[in-house]
Amino acid sequence: MRVIDLYSDTKTTPTDTMRAAMARAEVGDEQADEDPTTRALCDRVSAELGYPSAVFMPSGTMCNLVATLVHTRPGDELIADAESHICTTEAAGAAAIAGAAVNPIRTADGVFTADECRAAIRAPGRTAPRSAMVCIEQTTNFSGGAIWPLDTLRQVRDVALDAGLRTHIDGARLLNASCATGIAPRTYTEGWDSAWIDFTKGLGCPVGAVLCGSESFVRDAWVWKYRLGGAMRQSGVLAAAALHALDHHVERLADDHANARLLVERLEAEPYFSFSAVKPATNLILFSLRGLSVDADQFVRHATQAGVRIRALPNGKLRATTHLGVTTDDIACAAAILIATAWRYAA
Numbered sequence: 001m002r003v004i005d006l007y008s009d010t011k012t013t014p015t016d017t018m019r020a021a022m023a024r025a026e027v028g029d030e031q032a033d034e035d036p037t038t039r040a041l042c043d044r045v046s047a048e049l050g051y052p053s054a055v056f057m058p059s060g061t062m063c064n065l066v067a068t069l070v071h072t073r074p075g076d077e078l079i080a081d082a083e084s085h086i087c088t089t090e091a092a093g094a095a096a097i098a099g100a101a102v103n104p105i106r107t108a109d110g111v112f113t114a115d116e117c118r119a120a121i122r123a124p125g126r127t128a129p130r131s132a133m134v135c136i137e138q139t140t141n142f143s144g145g146a147i148w149p150l151d152t153l154r155q156v157r158d159v160a161l162d163a164g165l166r167t168h169i170d171g172a173r174l175l176n177a178s179c180a181t182g183i184a185p186r187t188y189t190e191g192w193d194s195a196w197i198d199f200t201k202g203l204g205c206p207v208g209a210v211l212c213g214s215e216s217f218v219r220d221a222w223v224w225k226y227r228l229g230g231a232m233r234q235s236g237v238l239a240a241a242a243l244h245a246l247d248h249h250v251e252r253l254a255d256d257h258a259n260a261r262l263l264v265e266r267l268e269a270e271p272y273f274s275f276s277a278v279k280p281a282t283n284l285i286l287f288s289l290r291g292l293s294v295d296a297d298q299f300v301r302h303a304t305q306a307g308v309r310i311r312a313l314p315n316g317k318l319r320a321t322t323h324l325g326v327t328t329d330d331i332a333c334a335a336a337i338l339i340a341t342a343w344r345y346a347a
């Protein structure tokens, strides 16, 4: 039986045309900056995000870690939403490797205000940790897939910059936000010290993320990438997939967003699913169960057996994700299966 996999937008596999583009890639030694395809990718992403320079990374997790290593010193504090990936899902790399403590802000949807950011920044002194960095996610992930409104983003940036902090955008799904709002990626990232996009989420590549910043930021980032074992050789094979995705998989993110809306519409018509936090703005759908005799983990097990894989998050919510591996027909089918699963356990 085929399982419709809505667990994550990382579950995509490279398309045949992407594989063909990878096979054709011109390559060289990336560690020596001699891979032409990787250079083309970095040039393209840095231009689209409005930065002078960029570096190709194996993963978004390494982008966040390397940015933290560049922006902070051991003992410094970084400010981020409590449910953010950097706080919850990076094995405390910021603490373990960069020596940075996290000062989490609790929010309903992953978006904090300039006032909340100001309150989290500590007054300089002998005894307090030094507030060094603010990190936001566009779009938010585990707290609900919200899009940061541009004015909130700018106000938070200005509060951080005024206090002398470095600013970082985890743009794992920045292009989803841009696709949904029509606001250019470089408009969102304007004035932020660093930002990255992931190629292994909605863009459907097997590996890779690109981290952008100033020339000096990227020089420092390169040293950390090397130290962490992230330097590559003929990475053009991977960069070619990313360039292919920029050409062919960006506009179609709108299809994922429409599929997410369809799934919500179908589920919302039933009393068993509640979408209290945020309605899906993009491709992430967070919801909870109500009036069922199963908990989130059990529901996920039963749904998977019935043919739809979704994810129970540690915070008790369920997450479904649309991506290029699922069609509108799959979504209609997935909705029917999730509803039938709920009916089985209706109290």
Ligand SMILES: *Cc1c(COP(=O)(O)O)cnc(C)c1O
Residues within 6 Å of the ligand: 058, 059, 060, 061, 062, 064, 085, 086, 137, 139, 140, 141, 170, 172, 173, 198, 200, 208, 209
């Ligand atoms: C997936 C994700 C990451 C990490 O990216 P990887 O490429 O999987 O390492 C970081 N932040 C957010 C918001 C993510 O969704």
